[in-house]
Amino acid sequence: MYRLREITKVFGRETSALDGVTLHVAPGEHVAVIGPSGAGKTTLFRLLNLALRPTSGSLRFEGADVATLSDAALRQARTRIGTIYQQQNLVGRLRVVHNVLAGHLGRWSTAAALASLVRPREVETASAALARVGIGEKLYARTDELSGGQQQRVAIARVLVQDPDVVLADEPVSSVDPSLAVTLITLLRDLSDESRKTLLVNLHSVDLALSFFPRIVGVRAGRVAFDLPPDRVTVDLLEALYAGDRDDEAQLERLRDGYDPFGRACRPLTGFRP
Ligand SMILES: Nc1ncnc2c1ncn2[C@@H]1O[C@H](COP(=O)(O)OP(=O)(O)OP(=O)(O)O)[C@@H](O)[C@H]1O
Ligand SMILES: [Mg+2]
Incomplete structure (x- = not known):
């Protein structure tokens, strides 16, 4: 590798x-x-x-x-390559679902990425990834309202989506x-x-x-x-x-x-x- x-x-x-x-x-x-x-x-x-x-x-x-x-x-x-940082590089004011779907950013066109901010694409993907990391219920929570540990889980979910x-x-x-x-x-x-x-x-x-x-x-x-x-x-x-x-x-x-x-x-x- x-x-x-x-x-x-x-x-x-x-x-x-x-x-x-x-x-x-x-x-x-x-x-x-x-x-x-x-x-x-x-x-x-x-x-x-x-x-x-x-x-x-x-x-x-x-x-x-x-x-x-x-x-x-x-x-x-x-x-x-998926990276998880100590400072999770999440956008605090966005909902969790958008931060998780940002795992797709490398693959999606800018237009698709921007559209996803308005109407989340592949919500099910995000939802499944969040369930895997144990915070399925936080899909539509504001990211900056999560605890540090929950935000860390969001960062892991984002990498799951990136695959x-x-x-x-x-x-x-x-x-x-x-x-x-x-x-x-x-x-x-x-x-x-x-x-x-x-x-x-x-x-x-x-x-x-x-x-x-x-x-x-x-x-x-x-x-x-x-x-x-x-x-x-x-x-x-x-x-x-x-x-x-x-x-x-x-x-x-x-x-x-x-x-x-x-x-x-x-x-x-x-x-x-x-
Ligand atoms: N962008 C940068 N510009 C200048 N110096 C840098 C930069 N990034 C790192 N350094 C320097 O390189 C050295 C190694 O830094 P690095 O961040 O890789 O350490 P680290 O092992 O991750 O430390 P920590 O455990 O504190 O996170 C340090 O002396 C740091 O000041
Ligand atoms: Mg370091």
Whole structure:
């Protein structure tokens, strides 16, 4: 689905948000991305949803080198990618049904999209998607009158309507309580599984990442610090990810292999909180 090789992203003259990221993601894979604030996670997601271009390195999406795509091909590729943001990018004053049907925007002509604002097309589609995320009764509610968690469900329903190959969720649950967070992550995982979508989620909760994802990518200072199954992610590795010396690559290397700086086996993970 994705092949990133030595990707860098520099903002302005000197802010290096990504500094040599190499990452392959297979179709249908579920991946959690974790790492400290400012590590480059959102920048990585904006590259993956083709909103940003890398400064250097190569990015292949579904086999095609993104740098060589025409504008039309790029637009087409973007319709295959659904993004859920922490700020859900919903239009508050519109009714829920319109926000959900905006999932079609990449496919519909502007005229059809505008017409849908007056008279919702495919209301049944929207209604079914809302039922899937557990708020079927909110079809005609004003979006800004929903709770944060309900709005997050609307954002997921919108992606259901879009029906992309890839779902990218950038901190989709950081504004909801822990139990709703589990519900929403489970929902995202199950919906993606059902339709064999690739799912990448950027999470601040390490617990959620380790509990729900078979592959954990730790990002630190614009680089992939580790890329491991959850049972190989140790407390030492997480401490190094969140608090470690930014330049201590050698230490991370040892931790990735499961040993602390003194050659002892790393402590297993029990209730770690960054
Ligand atoms: N549009 C931009 N212009 C300039 N600098 C940017 C821009 N976007 C991100 N950055 C910088 O790139 C670095 C990585 O930012 P990014 O948003 O990717 O981090 P993050 O890992 O998502 O952090 P958080 O966990 O706080 O969301 C930061 O130093 C940030 O200030
Ligand atoms: Mg971010």
